[in-house]
Amino acid sequence: GQSLEQPSEVTAVEGAIVQINCTYQTSGFYGLSWYQQHDGGAPTFLSYNALDGLEETGRFSSFLSRSDSYGYLLLQELQMKDSASYFCAVSPNAGNNRKLIWGLGTSLAVNP
Amino acid sequence: DTEVTQTPKHLVMGMTNKKSLKCEQHMGHRAMYWYKQKAKKPPELMFVYSYEKLSINESVPSRFSPECPNSSLLNLHLHALQPEDSALYLCASSLEGLAGVTYNEQFFGPGTRLTVL
Numbered sequence: 001g002q003s004l005e006q007p008s009e010v011t012a013v014e015g016a017i018v019q020i021n022c023t024y025q026t027s028g029f030y031g032l033s034w035y036q037q038h039d040g041g042a043p044t045f046l047s048y049n050a051l052d053g054l055e056e057t058g059r060f061s062s063f064l065s066r067s068d069s070y071g072y073l074l075l076q077e078l079q080m081k082d083s084a085s086y087f088c089a090v091s092p093n094a095g096n097n098r099k100l101i102w103g104l105g106t107s108l109a110v111n112p
Numbered sequence: 113d114t115e116v117t118q119t120p121k122h123l124v125m126g127m128t129n130k131k132s133l134k135c136e137q138h139m140g141h142r143a144m145y146w147y148k149q150k151a152k153k154p155p156e157l158m159f160v161y162s163y164e165k166l167s168i169n170e171s172v173p174s175r176f177s178p179e180c181p182n183s184s185l186l187n188l189h190l191h192a193l194q195p196e197d198s199a200l201y202l203c204a205s206s207l208e209g210l211a212g213v214t215y216n217e218q219f220f221g222p223g224t225r226l227t228v229l
Contacts, residue, residue: 033216042202042220043155050216087154091216098143098206099168100218102154 002026004103006088011109012078020073020106022088030091032064032071033100038084046073046086075108083110115139116221118203124227127193133224135186135203142208143167144186145218146178149200161186162208193228200225 004024012018022032031050035043047055049064049071061074075082085107089100116137125131135144142163147155160168161180169178175197177189186203204218 031216042222043204043218044220045217048216085152089154098145098160098162099157099170105152105154107152 002090002092002101004088004090004101006086006103006106008104009107009109011111013111014078014080016078017074017076018078018108020075020086020088020108022071022073022103024069024071024088024090024101024103026090026092026101028092029066029069030093032062033089033091034060034062034073035087035089036084037087037105041084043087078110080110080112083108116203116205116219118201118221118224120224121222122225122227124229125190125193126229127195129193130189130191132190133188133201133203133226135188135221136184137205137219137221138184139205139219140183140207141205141219142183143206144180145202145204145206146176146186146188147202147204147220148197149202149223155202159188190226193226195228198226198228 006022033048034046037043047062054063059076064071085105087105088103119134144161146158149155157170158172159178164180175192179187200223202223203221206218
């Protein structure tokens with residue numbers, strides 16, 4: 001089967017750093033994406049990793065290790081507005097495949 | 113314009129009604145998607161259109177009928193739905209290369225919250 005595992009809930013305080021891990025078992029792998037979704041809102045693309053290493057975009061960074069089938073999203077200088085669900089998603093194939101395999105999501109609560 | 117719009121925002125329908133959900137984007141994206149999302153769950157892919165042709169149908173019941181009239185518009189026609197079809201229906205779009213290469217960022221609309229009575 002194909003599966004992605006990520007923690008269901010994470011709690012942190014404002015200003016802190018939090019890491020959300022994602023491990024995957026898929027029949028193919030082309031890249032790992034991260035999406036943010038606030039309650040009542042639409043998913044918003046955060047980042048994409050196809051190669052090993054760290055990608056940084058402002059306060060958010062994403063890491064991929066293909067050999068370990070593992071990635072993480074790192075959120076720094078947490079703000080209250082970062083409270084949301086975070087989904088990792090795998091693109092299983094290159095080219096003619098638009099189907100993402102989604103993790104179940106991590107609910108992040110940022111407290112004052 | 114980097115926005116995907118969806119109408120209506122909310123829809124309540126009976127099991128015998130026929131209704132349609134609409135989605136529009138003007139980013140020049142040639143891949144468009146319908147997803148269904150239940151509370152506290154990830155989006156669940158229903159259909160994908162590529163260059164206005166149906167590319168993926170995830171074994172969705174025939175009471176859901178997608179349509180892509182042109183490169184900017186995507187519709188989802190609903191008929192004889194069941195209460196368990198109540199969910200948030202999300203439309204998304206993404207760039208698509210001529211050789212079928214896809215780009216990984218999907219842009220989502222705000223969704224239509226559907227309630228079937």
